[in-house]
Every structure is written in C-alpha cells, then in structure tokens.
Amino acid sequence: MRIRYAFLGAPLLMLSFVALAQPKRAAKEPEEKAAPAKAEKAESKSDSAPAGANDDLGGPPPPKAAGESAANKASPLNPEANEFADGGTQPPPAEYDKLLGDIATLRSRVSALTTTLFASKVRVVVETRGADARISNFTVTLDDGVVFSAPERFSAEDERTVYEHSVAPGHHVLGVDIERFDTRNKEYRTWQSSRFSVVVPESKLVDAHLVIQDSSDMGKDFPDDQDGEYDLRVRLRARVSQ
C-alpha cells in the first residue's frame, strides 16, 4: 500500500521540481528573488559598460517593461542585441581605389617595359616534398618585391613554375618565405626565410629550381615521447638553360 502511494507521489514530486527551472515562468519562481535579481541588474549594467564591469552580480532589478508577461518574456538564454556586429561597413579612405589603380597600372607598365628592354630572364620553379607538411604561407621575392604569393592550399608536388620574367642582367637576390604546419598536429608550425644570390648572364634564361623539403617528425613524435625533430630544407639549383 505504501509502495502504491510512492508511485503516485513520485511523478508529483518530479512535476514540482520541473517547475523550478522553466524560463518563462521564472517571474513566479525563485529567480525573481534577491540573488537572480542582482544578476539581471548586472546584465542591464553590462549594456553600458560591458568590458569594465568587475562585479557580475549587480544591484536591484530594472523596472519591468509595460506589457511584459510570462508568455512573451524572452528566454534568459537569448543573446543580447549588442553581441551582434552592427552590420555597418567602414568605407575605405577616399584615395584608396585611385591609389591602388595607379600602383597596379604603373607596375603593369614597368613589367611590360622590362619585357622589351631586357633580354635576360629568370624562371622560378618550385617543388615541395613532405607528405605530412602543408604550406600555409609561401612567397617568392626577387630583390625588393614579392613576385609570387601562393594561393590557399598551395601545393607543388609536381614541379610548378611560379615566376618567369625578364630581368636586368647581373646580380639578383631570390628570396623564399615559407610557413608550414604538420598535418598530424597543427600546433607544430615552422617559418623559414631564405635568401639566395643569383647572377643572371646577359640574354640568358636562368632556371632557378627550388626544392622545399620537410621531413620533420615533431607533430608525430613529440606529443608521444617528448622527443621530435624539425628537418627543413630549401635547396636551389640555378642553371642557365638558354
């Protein structure tokens, strides 16, 4: 008999507990009492000075908005409007488009001019090796400027020409900046910058073949036994091909 009462009583007990945590009936429940009320105040304060608020449980509750009822009260878990981007745009500085257009056309003009004036050429061919390494950033520079920036997910397992253009005969500095990460563990990243001095003879094409090799095992070995090795190589073979 007593057991039967218990079976009847258990769902009643459960129902009474459930009521405590329902968001829309919060107005009638302990949430409206002192401590939660303080939190509500803290939320309203946070609108004005969110970053500077040190006390997360503030003072008394704000007055209730007219017409607010348990039925239409928003869930306390809803985000606040000021947590979203304001959707506005920051217009670029007025001269931005003109300047970019001027620079791009001047560069294209100079590039076309050097094609006419110089018979010497440099061709940069890249080959990457290392199954577990991925390139996140790769640029090739010639003297002072970048001549190639790798697009996303760049890979050159087969040879890939990244630059071929006329240059003044004589000394040039070919540079490679490369950032790689281990596919087995992205935490292990490397950044390498190499500069090579090359001499381009008059009216000749210099083929600069870059082999970028990564045989590192840091991403695999170090997390296991705290012992790993980075093995990075950038090799350049330059030869006059024509």
Place this chain on the structure above:
Amino acid sequence: MRGALLVALLAWGVPARAQAPKAAAATTASSTAAPPAQESAAPAVPEKPASVDSTDTRGASMRAYQEALDKQKLAASVPLSLGRIRDELGVIEEKVSSGRRDEAIGDLVYIVESPRFEPFKTSDEGRAAIYWLGDALGRGGAYQPARGYLTQLLAGSPSDIWYRRAVHSLVDFGLESDEPELMLGDLKGVGPGAPDEVSGDVAYLTGRVAEFQKKPDEALHAYATVSEKSRFWAQATYLSGVIAVERKDFKQGEALFCKVADPKQTPKRAALFGGMDFFRVRDLARLGLGRVAHEQYRFDDARYYYYLVPHDSDNLPEALYETATTRYEAKDYDGAREAIDDLRRLKLEHGYQDEAYILDAYIDLATCRFPRADAKLNAFLKRYDPVRDAARQLSTDDTAIQKLVGAVRSNADPASAGLGVSEETARSLGALVRMDAAYGRAARRLAELDHQQSGLRRAMGDLDNASERLASPKSLRPQSSEALGQTELDKVERIESQIAELKRLLREAERASNGKSSTELDALKKELEALQIRARAARAALPSKVGAVGQKGEDLPGLLAADRERATRLYNEAQKLRVAVEAQELTLAKDTLTRLDRRLSRLLRRARLGRIETVLGKKRSLEIEVEALSQGLLPQTIIDSLDAARYLGDDEEYWPFEGEDWSDEYVGGENLK
C-alpha cells in the same frame, strides 16, 4: 526584442557569397544584409568620404612608352596576328589560374596597349585580351582601370560571350567593393535585350545596392526581377525573405524561404545555375524557416525545419543548437537533451560551444538533476572565466588581436599564435570569435595594399635598372651593398616582432602572478611602452626608395624618370594610407573581441545564476521530501533502494539470481583417497 533578435540572426546567416564572392572563404559568417536588431529602426549609414571616381585605364602612359621605344628602335618588330594573340592568351589564362596574376597583367598590358593591337581590338581574341586584363586588374583590387577595360566590352552585343563575362566580372567587383554603386553605374547600359542570366546579375546587384542604401522597397523590386537562370536567384529570394521578416511579414517571409528550401518549390534550373552557393543558401533558408517558426512559438515546425539542414552542412551545429533551444522553450527537455547530445557527438569546434554548454546545464536544471547541473555550471565557470579575461586583456594589445584574428581567418591553431595565454584558452578564443563581413573586407583591403606596395618596390628597382641600362647598355646589375636580409625594413620588422614577443612574455608573467601587482612588472611595462614609441618612430622614419631621378621628358629616359618619381610619390602615399587602413582593420578586430566579451559575460552571469538555482532547487526538493515523509509517502530516492538494478549505468546489465545453483554440483576432490 525577440523579433529583433530573429532579424539579427537571420541577417547574420546571409551567405558571404551573397555579398562578396571572394570574402566567402575568409569569413565564417556575414552580417551586412540587414541592420542589427536595435538599429533596424534608425539605421546608421556611415558617412562616406568623397571618393575619386575614374575609369581611366592609364593606358596613355603605356602608349607614350611605346612611341618612345619606337623612336629608339627598341619596340617589338614582330607583327601581331590573331594566331599569336590566341597563343599568348592560352599562356596568360594558365598564369591567371595558377595565381600568377601580376605577371599576366604585365603580359596583357604589353599586348593591349601596343599600337599593333588596334586592328585586332574588335576581334574575338582582342576582346578576350581586354576582358582578361580588366578581370585580372579587378581581382587584384584595382577597380578603376578594371572598369575602364571592362566597360569597353559593353559596347558590343549582349549575346557576345565577352559582353556577358564583362557584366559577370563587374557584378562580382560590385559585390566585393565598398562602392558597388559605381559598378552599377557602369552597368546602366545593360538593357532588356540582355540574356536572363546577365540581367539577373545586374538586378541582384541593384537590390544589394538598394539594401546598402537602406531602401528595402527598391531592393525587393530588384530581387523580384532576378530570374531563375541567374546564379543569384537563391540569394535574391532569400534576401527578399529577410526583408519580409524584418517587416514582421512572417507569412511572406516564410513563403520566400520555402521557395529556396523546398526542392518542390524551387525552379528546376535554379540549382543548376546557382552552383555550390545555391546549396549553402538553401541551408540558410531552412534555418530561416526554423527561426520564423520559433518566433511564432510553432516549436514543432521549427524542429522540422532545423531537421532539414543536412548533415554535411556547415550550418549543422547552428541547426542542432537552435533545435535544442526550441525544444527547451517548448518544455520538451528530452528533445532538447537529444539535440544537445547530437551536437556533442559531432566533435566539432563551433561558435556555439559556450552557449550549448550553458543550455546543457539548464536542461539538467529543468529536469531537476541539480548536482549534475551544478557540476556543469561549475565547469563552465572554470573554463570560460579565463577566456573572458583573456578576451579583455587581448583587446588592449593590437599585435595580439591581429595574431588571434589572423589565426582564425587562416584556419591556423590559435594556440600556436603566441598570444601569451594558455593553449586551451587560446583555442577557446579562436573557436568563439565570430567575425563579420566588414572585418573580412578591411583585412582584404590591407592585404591588397601590402601586395601592391611590395610589387611597387620591385617596380622601382626595375625602373632604376632600366634607366641605368639606357645610360650604359653593357652594364650589369651590381651586387647589393646591403647584407642579405639587412634592409631598414627588415630591421624594423625584426624590432616589431621582438616587441610582440615581449608583450607575450609580459602577459604570461601577469598570468603567473594571478593578478597580484608587482613593481617589477609595472616597470617592465613602462619600459615596453617606451620601446613601442621608439619602434613606431623607426617605422615612420623608414627611408623611401628615392632613386636618382633624371630629367623628365617625352623620350624614353624622360618617361622613365617621370615614372620613377611617380613611383616614389605613390609609395609614400601608400605608406600613409596603410596607417589608416590598418587602423580600420584593428578597430573591427577589437569590436569582435568586445562582442565576445559581452557574450561571455552574459553567459558567465547566467551560469552563476544557474548555480544559485541549483542550490534553491536542492533545498526545495528536500522540503518536498520532508513534507512527503510527514504524510507517509516515501520519496523517490528511497523507493526500491535495495534493488541492485537502480544503481546500474545505462551501459550495464543486471542478471538477477534465478536459482540455478546445483546443490549436487561436482566441485572436485571430495571422497578421494
């Protein structure tokens, strides 16, 4: 408030492609499709500085070079032919597709701005060359000359392929650019005779410009004319739905979302023309439908719509989280628990992980599992309190902000960005930061400017070499007097990276001191500030590459001298402009962290409030238990307390003893002698 949030959420989910095709990969979500919740009534359009518009291709300077080269008998003497242009275009297209855009532009300018090109200008090959030049310039951010070349193609027949591709490119640039109205002005000539896909593209851009100018009626009108043959049909229909929802016309909004979301209502050709973006927009339309239903308290409908988001969608975590929220509000706590469990099983880092954590605990709270809820809320506080503090701390360090945001944008591990916070905190920060499209555009502007500046440095060197070559034709380029990697710029960059490292070390020291003030740390901070001032001064004092400028004139050396001087001026102007562009990018990055701080602060407050509720809940349950005992009712915890099966976990099984023990069982060894 609820409606405003719905609008903000819908707008937040507008596909990046709908705004800027290139920004799609860079941004996780975009936000410019609609004004924010609170500002929708009085939108603030940022005051635009008067821009200097021009569609000049600057081709006159190249033609002047051609004339000067011709006078010196240095110009190309091989005649141009259609066959040669065709061959060159094959190589150029390959260069463009492999990312060698700058080289392609140089090659194209060499062909297009040559006097020999004039007879081939209207041929198919000639128009192709003009198109590729305009397109390549535009993709590199040089919109003014790009428009100059592409608008030349709009004088032809609308059925011509290069006409259509030019419109396509101009629309892309318009969607990408901060001044789409300029491209729209160029496209005014696209008349009713144009094919559906072309006029659809222009109509979509018209709608976007109208939305940008806060003219929703005009936007709706334009979107309505986007044909199903346009690649933007889904985007236009979805955005029309967003406008309808903004106006509280939920029925219309739902009907428009359904057109995209429901394959039966979608025009047959829309998916074919829309490409991959179509399916991204379809997922967003399904989320939109769910949000509209949720807004109207149609919780079961909302659950159905969220369920339609496929498992391979990027929006799946969003759909599962919102399903859980909907079920929670519908008081279906089992349903909410199921959705949260599904979300956890994905094992993905997603932008809702903090909110899902809190909701998970609140579901336990709602089902009276007070100890479990308390443990979860406590764990949340332990995990996210340092993340919020780190967000506040980092928001005062420009370099750290750039590193964090850069790592998130490039999908790198934030723990390896050297932020000076613990690895777990750095990863949480990276997962929770929500970047908007405005930041993506600002970052792209800075990257474009850096790229052009770097190329300009090379061009300045080339101009110096060319001048020397003309002065002494047998001369060779000498070896640089500077050691490799020891230019002034290299040195300043090294100083800046050292300062960034110092800041990281200081942050780590602060973390280790647990907030206790230290005179040594304060002294180090002051020293660091002084170093920063000196580094800024060093960057400002970087010498511009001033070459020996010769006499300007109409001849080749004169033109080279004029261009060398122009290059120096442009470089200096770019240096100044870079400061402004970088400041814009930084402001938006800081805003991202500030918004994260606000969100985490709200959730932390909610977690503390939840913990109070768990205590109150436990107290209330005890009261009820005592009351029940006084009435002779046994509480749930005592019922069948001796039944072993009650204490088994979900993955355990209990086999009760069923009396099969044999009394005469042989156990071995008895009666043996």
